Amino acid sequence: MARYTGPKTKISRIYGEPILGNGKWLTKNSNPPGQHGATRKRKTLGEYALQLREKQKAKYTYGLLERQFRKTFEEASRIKGVTGENLIKLLEARLDNTVFRLGLAASRPEARQLVAHKHITVNGDVMNVPSYSCKPGDIISYKNKSAVNTSITSKTRGKNPKFSWVDWNETELKGTFITYPERESVPENIKEQLIVELYSK
Template sequence: MARYTGPVCRLCRREGIKLYLKGERCYTDKCAIARRPYAPGQHGQERRKLSEYGIRLREKQKARRIYGIMERQFRRYFEKAEKEKGVTGENLLRLLERRLDNVVYRLGFASSRAEARQLVRHGHFTVNGRKVDIPSYLVEPGDEIAVREKSKESPKFQELAAQAAHRTPPAWLEVDAANLRGRVLALPTRDQIDVPIQEHLIVELYSK
């Protein structure tokens, strides 16, 4: 699956907010948007008024960049969300939150979604005891996500276990940091998804 490989700090500056794409660095003074709080490029410091279409487009791009997925895959998620019962925008965010790489990040087993994606791709995680190396795998309530036994002894995962012990996962997840294991308690509700996205704007964009 294709992915963005350019400078990620540029994406935060383009959207005008921290997207927390580089993990711990985003919380330090080295964060690019803290030092240069304007859009990248030659005309980045110029003030431009966005059109209605531009506002909706920026919201969609923001969602794509937060979850690290490309346009074609994002469109497929939207089409799936439309077919499900309930509010389309909330269905869309719920699908994105259920991605395995996002769940690994939410559990505290990675410092960013990009790192979580890489760890999943390298086969470090199991779902219900079976190795899963597909970042877009959608978890279900009751699923248990765990670090593989062979990976637990590595210094990287020992460090992540210590970090996870100090992080609080969202209410729809349960984590056992000491054993590098987590469980999906339920599907997330909108108030449990703390991403700065106005999903109704994305629905309006695709409904045109």
């Protein structure tokens, strides 16, 4: 299973932003990680370093390892349109990310666990593959047994209204992946063009 299991705050301090969820510790210590983090200045990065940094940031944000991320990029490059925007659309369409956007989990790792433990169904069928790519019109919901488990449903926060590409029905506990999001609607601070430039070398 492709996932990062190391210290989350360390990664957030590298990038200076809470890319792995809760960023409460950044207000206390936003220095780079390491023994000399407080005294070390953030040096100006070269072109390649900036491109690699953006790719790593995207991988950490969406919880992918290199091979999976590369396959997603190759798929994005085959789709008609702007490759960078297609990449973000495919990452947002992942089932674990969609469950997170619907508000069924507080973080992507938590959403990934819900999917992997077979608590989520897609169009009525149990789906335990976090990388499943949702299609417009897909219905995402809890499995019947999971829907009555309060330890699972109590974590439901409700959908953020700014995520217009998904919809959540609170009474029926069902969500819909309406369409692929436009890039300007996705709040993640990722410069996808740098990733395209990196893989184009």
